[in-house]
Amino acid sequence: MSDNRLELRGNCSPKTIIWEETGMLRKTIYFALLAGGAMLAGSAAHAQDYPSETITIVVAYPPGGFNDTVARLIAEDLSDSLDATVVVDNRPGGGTVVGTDVVAKADPDGYTIGISPFAFAVNPGLFDDLPYDTEADFDHLVVLGDSFNVLGARTDFPAETTADLIKYAREHPGEINYASAGNGSSNHLSAELFNYMAETDMVHIPYGGSAPARTDLIAGRVDVMFDNYTNFAELVANGDIKALGITLQEENELMPGIMPVSNELEGYEVTTWWGVIAPAGIPDDVMAVLNTALNDFLEKDATVEVFAREGARIIGGTPEEAEAYVQRQVDQWRPIAEEVEMTVD
Template sequence: MTVKTMLLGLTAALIPFSVSHAQDAAASYPDRTITIVVAYPPGGFNDQVARLLAEDLSTRFDETVIVDNRPGGGTVVGTDLVAKAEPDGYTLGISPFAFAVNPGLFADLPYDTETDFAHIAVLGGAFNVLAAHPDFPADTVAELIEHAKQNPGEINYGSAGNGSSNHLSAELFKSLTGTELAHIPYGGSAPARTDLVAGRVDVMFDNLTNVQALIESGKLKALGVTINEESDLMPGVPPVSATVPGYEVTVWWGLVAPAGVPEPIVAKLNNAVNEFLAKEDTIEKFQAQGVLPIGGTVDEAEAYVAEQMKTWIPVAEQTGMKVD
């Protein structure tokens, strides 16, 4: 018997063992604490959706599921933590909008966005609202554009950090309108929003869920929404695209794991997430904040993220939003 024949025989013998081992791992999964990493501080929907999911999985699996907030580096800190975690299904992460744009934003990432992650499911999608402090002189998108052109570089906008949907929303706006707005990046949308309410920031594109109550209470005013039609959740607020043709931004959230997690565990998590998203309680909580549950298969999640990367990486590159 040749060495090649022996190796082929050994490989063939190991295949059923590997499959059996993965199936056994899935059958007993989980048998200890699961951590969901959020690459933002507490307060935004990235954090909220993680906590809703953690509560559901804790009950569903009868195991502790905790949320670990790891903000910093435009979500790179938390995302890298997930990428380099043991691929056993016990470290998961919320993949935000920034996940798909960072390859076009950062000159060098500590992980490979395309190969270092297993996408479990897309949790939901929403839109941003262009909000301003009540004392800001512009009350409409058209007035904002005129004011910005009359005062180039003097109007500032806040964001949750480089590469966030807040940042991309504003940069796309600048690109399409030919305006100059000064970017003030924060370590999350909550501190940026605090400064917007205080008047230290002029305008901000933020998730509906984060600004709706502030707008309804008069602490902020809404100039536009980033989808192509008026929303029932923000009545009377026109789409930005009504003034700026071609403008549209959809925010999304997904659940990821490190690449290499056994497929049976990924499938088990995908099934659990889809059941979570189908619950009436989840749907009500999502929709109350302008978030549409998405879900679907693992393949659909992979395709969705790939399409987001195809859309936003060129925008980041074209607008020159490079971060060293």
């Protein structure tokens, strides 16, 4: 019987290991060392070369809303800061499931990332058969910020306040419709929570994004809609729609004179948020590059100005903080989505 031994003599490097064993074991260990060295070299090369290809930012909504706006701002900024080509790919549909699934199924190499909207945390309580695992299939790079929603109505709608809407909706069950950016969106949840707490029956009309929904609200083809302050501010200021309430617990200087919905429905509150996600398993060094670049983007005067103008609070932070934030959102909204029996239209 042969003596299958591996002996290292002196201070030998892997290249100078002296073998005393059978030929089969010698070849196995030799190739294992080559493979290990190649992996280390590949990792180092990845860190040095990234980004060397086009980075795609997936947006699960059509152009026009703040999700799309912030993605394009990021794309422009990363193009400069990382000296890379960065493009935005709008993939609306399925209550953001279509676009989110594109990110989940992409290679975890840092070249496909996505904007994670409010719906990301609600969909686990809304859909029984998501094509991805919300908690396992993504790495969270950063939380960009959050904001509040505004309850808006077409200009000729017979209500001027939240109290007016509740009274009218109770007197006309099933006759009022509300638009949303799609199933599971903050617009959808805001209205369904309103229906639940006010004991009303407004009918949901989902759109493939906030922009087309707002267009129909302005045109008077739908009655009411909750949407981000970022999307409604100019429309209210220009008189294209009227604001009935906001989804905070107190008044906000950005919407003077508009009372919180919670004044009529105690405990009512909805905030919407935006983050950046990647497929689970991207290299740590690539995650660090992206997280640093995104935090730098959030600190720039131009970004601060845009977020402030749109009523959004900047958050930022580490990937670990982003993951914890999103997990809290999932834990908060999953039971609410189930309790109010939100349905997919």
